Amino acid sequence: SEVEDLTVIMMLVGWVKYCIPLLLSSDLLCLALDNGLARTPPLGYSTWNFYPRVAINESTCYEQVDAMVKTGLRDVGYKVFIVDEPCFTGRDSKGNLVENNMTWPHGLKGFADYLHARGMFLGTYTDQGPKTCGKCVASEDHEMQDMATFASWGVDYVKVDSCNRDVEPEHWAKFRDAINATGRPIVFSIIAQGQKDSWTWGNVTGNLWRSTGDIMNSFGGFTSNLDRQESVPSIEIYAGPGAWNDPDMLIVGTKTMHGGSGITVAEARAHFSLWAVLKAPLLISADVTKMEQEFLDILLNEEVLAVNQDRLGAQAKKLQGPPGGDRLYLDNCSKSNPYQQWIFNSSGAVWNCQLNQCLTIEDCSSSSGAAAIMYSCFPKGNGCHYGNQIWRYNDSVHFLTANVSSLCLNWRLQQAQCGTGSSEWLYNDGMLMAASSTDMCLTAPGGSSSTGEIYAGPLEWGAYAAVLFNRQTTAMNITLNFTDLGMKNGSQCTIRDLWLHENLGVFTGEMSLEVASHDVRMMVITP
Numbered sequence: 395s396e397v398e399d400l401t402v403i404m405m406l407v408g409w410v411k412y413c414i415p416l417l418l419s420s421d422l423l424c425l426a427l428d429n430g431l432a433r434t435p436p437l438g439y440s441t442w443n444f445y446p447r448v449a450i451n452e453s454t455c456y457e458q459v460d461a462m463v464k465t466g467l468r469d470v471g472y473k474v475f476i477v478d479e480p481c482f483t484g485r486d487s488k489g490n491l492v493e494n495n496m497t498w499p500h501g502l503k504g505f506a507d508y509l510h511a512r513g514m515f516l517g518t519y520t521d522q523g524p525k526t527c528g529k530c531v532a533s534e535d536h537e538m539q540d541m542a543t544f545a546s547w548g549v550d551y552v553k554v555d556s557c558n559r560d561v562e563p564e565h566w567a568k569f570r571d572a573i574n575a576t577g578r579p580i581v582f583s584i585i586a587q588g589q590k591d592s593w594t595w596g597n598v599t600g601n602l603w604r605s606t607g608d609i610m611n612s613f614g615g616f617t618s619n620l621d622r623q624e625s626v627p628s629i630e631i632y633a634g635p636g637a638w639n640d641p642d643m644l645i646v647g648t649k650t651m652h653g654g655s656g657i658t659v660a661e662a663r664a665h666f667s668l669w670a671v672l673k674a675p676l677l678i679s680a681d682v683t684k685m686e687q688e689f690l691d692i693l694l695n696e697e698v699l700a701v702n703q704d705r706l707g708a709q710a711k712k713l714q715g716p717p718g719g720d721r722l723y724l725d726n727c728s729k730s731n732p733y734q735q736w737i738f739n740s741s742g743a744v745w746n747c748q749l750n751q752c753l754t755i756e757d758c759s760s761s762s763g764a765a766a767i768m769y770s771c772f773p774k775g776n777g778c779h780y781g782n783q784i785w786r787y788n789d790s791v792h793f794l795t796a797n798v799s800s801l802c803l804n805w806r807l808q809q810a811q812c813g814t815g816s817s818e819w820l821y822n823d824g825m826l827m828a829a830s831s832t833d834m835c836l837t838a839p840g841g842s843s844s845t846g847e848i849y850a851g852p853l854e855w856g857a858y859a860a861v862l863f864n865r866q867t868t869a870m871n872i873t874l875n876f877t878d879l880g881m882k883n884g885s886q887c888t889i890r891d892l893w894l895h896e897n898l899g900v901f902t903g904e905m906s907l908e909v910a911s912h913d914v915r916m917m918v919i920t921p
Contacts, residue, residue, distance in 0.1 A: 429580070430579070432602065433707070434635070434702070434704070434707065435675045435703070436551070436601075436602065436675040436676075437675070438517065438675075438678070439458060439682075440517070440643050440677045441455065442476075442479070443609070443611070443645065444681060448528035449497075450478075450479070452500060455475065458681075458682050459475055462475075463512060465682060467678070467682065468512065470699060471699060474517050474550065474581070474677075476519065476551060478518070479527075479530060480493065480497075480502060480518060481494055482531040485531065485536075491531065491540060491543055502516065502518060502548075502549065503546075506549065506550075510548065515551060516547075516549050517552065517583075518544060518552060518553070519552075519555065520532050520552070520555070521534075521556070521557050521558065522554055522559055522568075523558035532555075534559060537569050537571075540572075553583040554566060556585055561586050561587070561590050566584050566586070570599050581601045582602075583601065583603075583675075584600040586604055588606050592604060593605055593632040597632050601636060602637070603639070604641075604642060605626070605640060605641055606622040607619070607769065607770050609643060609645060610749075611645050611648055611657070612749075612750050613657055613658075614746075614750055615645065616657070616661075618839075619641045620641060623639060630708070633707070633709040634709075639672070639673070641674050644677060644678055644679060645662075645680075646662040646665060646666055646692055647678070647690070648679060660910060660913040662692050664913055666693070667914045668863060668914070670701050670702035670916075671701055671702070671860070672709055672710050673708070673710070674702075678693060695892065695893070697918075698892050704854050706852060706853060708851045708853075710849040711849070711851055712849050713850055714847055714872075715845075715848065722766055722767065722807050723837050724805065724834045729823055729825070731835075731837070734836065735824040736753070736824055742797060743783045746768065749768055749839075750771070752770070752771040753766055753803075754766065754768065754783050755799070755809060760796075760799035760801075760809075762801060762809055763808050763809065764808060764809045766803055768839060781798045782796070784798065785797060785803075787819075791812075792829055793819075794817075795812065803817065803819070805817070805828050818830075846863060846871075846872035847872075849861045849863070857918050857919060857921070858919040858920075859917070859918055860919055861914050861915075861916050862915045862916075863909070863914050866911060868911055869908055871906050872909050874906075875903065876904060883903065884902060886901070886902050887901055887919045887921050888901075888919075890917060891917060892918060893915070898917075
């Protein structure tokens with residue numbers, strides 16, 4: 395079909411663009427992790443966000459697995475369980491990883507057996523550096539040995555992080571080759587936080603790759619990751635069966651995580667729908683034993699899951715809405731706009747409460763011209779990332795100075811030499827106003843779109859899935875013209891609402907639906 399042909403073409407474009415240059419420059423094949431796995435986005439559970447990182451223990455994991463079986467999550471497809479992280483305590487005399495017998499008395503091998511007996515799969519975690527993000531033993535210079543160990547334990551999924559070492563694609567290529575060498579089918583997840591344009595090399599290295607930083611537990615947290623991913627032009631062409639963009643795990647049903655505010659049921663429905671249509675991995679990270687039924691019902695929606703698991707594997711494209719990304723901009727000042735509210739905390743970080751993120755100099759740079767972006771707030775002592783989030787505001791000259799460089803933020807939203815005019819800011823009522831005109835204020839990315847947002851993509855059987863998303867604080871009508879899906883003007887389509895579980899009828903030319911605040915309407919559109 396035309397839809398299938400389009401998907402094949404998109405995958406070939408990515409291969410030609412990023413593999414052919416390697417062939418020409420090195421006479422080496424562009425090796426994908428051709429393991430036949432993850433032909434649809436992974437579904438499962440990860441311990442990282444909800445539990446206290448390295449404090450996760452086997453008894454808690456067994457409880458969560460039992461709850462996944464009891465609630466029906468396993469039966470609708472959530473089958474991989476990722477222990478993130480088990481925190482290995484060291485290496486033995488032969489260099490093999492040593493498990494913590496206090497927190498994992500039966501070891502990961504015993505847990506793998508428990509999962510496999512229930513039709514589930516074991517995932518685990520390491521890092522491409524000498525230490526993990528939790529400061530435990532990692533796999534630098536032990537890639538082959540550690541992947542062989544994981545295979546011997548029955549591991550089915552490996553997540554490799556990017557702490558404590560520079561991000562370079564060849565580091566993950568070592569893990570790819572080590573996984574291939576085990577002979578065991580293991581899904582490979584690359585956690586490069588979107589650095590070095592991970593989507594351009596992740597699809598020839600692993601089965602999925604993080605396209606963003608870590609997700610935060612708030613409405614602004616998941617929309618920030620959405621915006622970062624969707625700010626990449628044509629990012630959908632890099633994804634397809636066996637290879638997926640990963641904007642991080644789900645925060646559905648997680649009320650407290652990273653000190654975040656949590657999300658409402660409507661926001662959880664929006665988050666889940668967007669991740670589903672974007673063909674993101676759907677990894678729960680919440681206490682399933684205590685999850686409220688209204689959140690469970692979201693995760694158990696089989697019609698939405700069917701869109702995510704559609705075998706065509708075509709990631710939806712953003713058809714309408716603001717450009718997104720992590721870039722700041724100047725906009726008309728409004729006291730009611732939460733994206734213009736800035737708080738200077740005691741350490742000097744400039745925090746936007748809507749996004750729960752901090753004003754940051756990009757790429758840990760102290761050079762003139764480096765851009766200011768929004769990024770997750772780092773704790774004190776976290777290297778250059780923390781240093782590039784510290785600012786000084788001078789009330790007398792109205793300069794906002796980056797502590798790391800002693801350069802000032804100018805109205806181009808870059809570091810520059812401090813001077814009058816284009817680097818003066820007035821701080822008033824929580825807003826940072828360009829001093830030349832109090833009508834223009836510093837604005838964080840991800841603000842509301844007056845026309846709403848639309849994400850849509852093709853399904854295997856010739857229909858389309860679409861999500862209409864409203865970030866505003868009041869309800870709005872959002873209109874999708876069928877010509878934006880490549881149809882002829884005046885085409886007739888049957889519309890099914892995946893949350894109401896009912897057909898809405900036949901629409902001609904377009905559909906216009908009311909969408910509640912911070913909510914979505916998710917449809918299957920059949921010509």
